[in-house]
Amino acid sequence: MVQDELSQNTDLDELENLSDNEEKIEKRRLRPLSTFFELDVSHRPTQAKDRISKKRIWRGVFLGFLLILLGFVSDFENTNDFMFSQIDTFPLTNKGNSFSASWLFVGLGLFLMATRAMMLFYWRDFFIGHKFAAVVIQKPFEHSTRMADSLSEYLGVRYRTRVINVLGLTSYTQHIIDLQHPNETKTILLYVSKNGENISKKWEELARQMQMPALFNTANGIIEIPLEDIQKALPELLKEGKVPVCKENLQNIPKHFNIVENQDFCQIDPNIRDSAFSVFSGILCFCTFFSILFFGFVFHLTITYLPVVLIALILFVLIPLALFFRRKRIVISSEGIRIKSRWLFFPSLGFLIKPEELEYIYVVRGTYNLKHTLIIGADGQTSHIGRGLPKEDLEWLRNFINVKIDHFICRH
Numbered sequence: 001m002v003q004d005e006l007s008q009n010t011d012l013d014e015l016e017n018l019s020d021n022e023e024k025i026e027k028r029r030l031r032p033l034s035t036f037f038e039l040d041v042s043h044r045p046t047q048a049k050d051r052i053s054k055k056r057i058w059r060g061v062f063l064g065f066l067l068i069l070l071g072f073v074s075d076f077e078n079t080n081d082f083m084f085s086q087i088d089t090f091p092l093t094n095k096g097n098s099f100s101a102s103w104l105f106v107g108l109g110l111f112l113m114a115t116r117a118m119m120l121f122y123w124r125d126f127f128i129g130h131k132f133a134a135v136v137i138q139k140p141f142e143h144s145t146r147m148a149d150s151l152s153e154y155l156g157v158r159y160r161t162r163v164i165n166v167l168g169l170t171s172y173t174q175h176i177i178d179l180q181h182p183n184e185t186k187t188i189l190l191y192v193s194k195n196g197e198n199i200s201k202k203w204e205e206l207a208r209q210m211q212m213p214a215l216f217n218t219a220n221g222i223i224e225i226p227l228e229d230i231q232k233a234l235p236e237l238l239k240e241g242k243v244p245v246c247k248e249n250l251q252n253i254p255k256h257f258n259i260v261e262n263q264d265f266c267q268i269d270p271n272i273r274d275s276a277f278s279v280f281s282g283i284l285c286f287c288t289f290f291s292i293l294f295f296g297f298v299f300h301l302t303i304t305y306l307p308v309v310l311i312a313l314i315l316f317v318l319i320p321l322a323l324f325f326r327r328k329r330i331v332i333s334s335e336g337i338r339i340k341s342r343w344l345f346f347p348s349l350g351f352l353i354k355p356e357e358l359e360y361i362y363v364v365r366g367t368y369n370l371k372h373t374l375i376i377g378a379d380g381q382t383s384h385i386g387r388g389l390p391k392e393d394l395e396w397l398r399n400f401i402n403v404k405i406d407h408f409i410c411r412h
Contacts, residue, residue, distance in 0.1 A: 060116035067109030168278030
């Protein structure tokens with residue numbers, strides 16, 4: 001289908017002259033739809049379709065069906081209670097309120113089912129030939145839009161990460177490799193995964209297959225990474241002088257960092273909460289806890305209700321507080337870099353990035369909140385530090401960490 005469309009004439013000038021507003025809208029819509037995606041470019045021409053998985057769609061439809069069923073059951077029970085109740089004070093008002101409450105579930109269920117059904121008609125088709133590439137975007141209730149250009153106009157194979165916030169409770173990192181075009185609407189996905197294991201190897205492989213430069217998306221723009229350096233560990237690059245360090249401003253510690261250092265290690269504590277747990281989610285948890293307390297007070301529940309209150313206190317107050325005020329700690333030693341999470345009321349947890357696993361340290365800009373963060377990449381795991389701090393402070397931290405890696409690891 002895509003090859004047939006490519007044989008048609010394309011009005012590229014019209015596509016290039018998109019207004020700034022339209023281009024921003026398209027950029028928001030160009031987020032990966034698939035949880036996992038791979039475009040095989042070992043042979044060309046090749047094509048693949050990026051769409052939301054049917055499992056995710058059917059889960060949403062099933063949840064919508066349950067909400068509708070809950071609405072009907074609630075309305076049926078409320079109707080029976082009204083018919084057999086001996087209390088006749090304001091019967092019409094009570095019935096109306098119960099009717100409205102039950103049908104609210106029905107409305108939410110129908111909305112959820114409708115939006116999930118529409119996702120079946122939302123996808124993107126990518127095509128890469130020998131001399132040109134194309135993107136076909138299909139949206140519900142619209143004609144498909146095709147954008148094509150010569151492969152010589154593409155900048156290279158870019159690796160980037162994207163933080164996905166899940167309902168304001170937690171987050172995970174999505175690893176994306178794409179064929180970047182100056183006009184992002186023509187950028188073509190090559191690989192998408194939640195698992196960053198062997199991502200550098202995949203990045204190098206795709207860059208070699210496309211015979212294009214390897215690019216990385218930083219807060220200062222796109223930088224080119226030599227193919228032979230992609231899988232090298234950061235300490236090795238420091239030894240070779242390929243990662244510049246500056247030792248002049250190390251004493252000018254920004255106010256956002258507390259640093260403790262001795263001959264064996266260097267500990268860095270960013271003075272900012274580093275958590276995906278949102279204020280809205282915290283308010284919901286607190287409201288749930290006080291609703292449980294109110295329920296026990298209204299129905300005069302006995303002391304047997306106390307364990308329920310204690311469990312609710314842990315689940316909806318203490319744990320959310322710990323998640324909300326979580327902070328990160330970085331410990332650099334000859335063993336590598338240990339990333340710890342400092343929890344309120346809970347002991348510090350962490351994991352060790354060994355020197356041979358440490359791949360890169362960059363300052364990037366988040367795609368969902370546009371905040372700057374320091375990203376430490378290792379094989380199979382990615383850590384974000386100081387999310388929301390000024391870019392200049394994070395650049396200082398990046399240089400400081402590189403200096404300490406050179407001191408504790410490279411010269412050990």
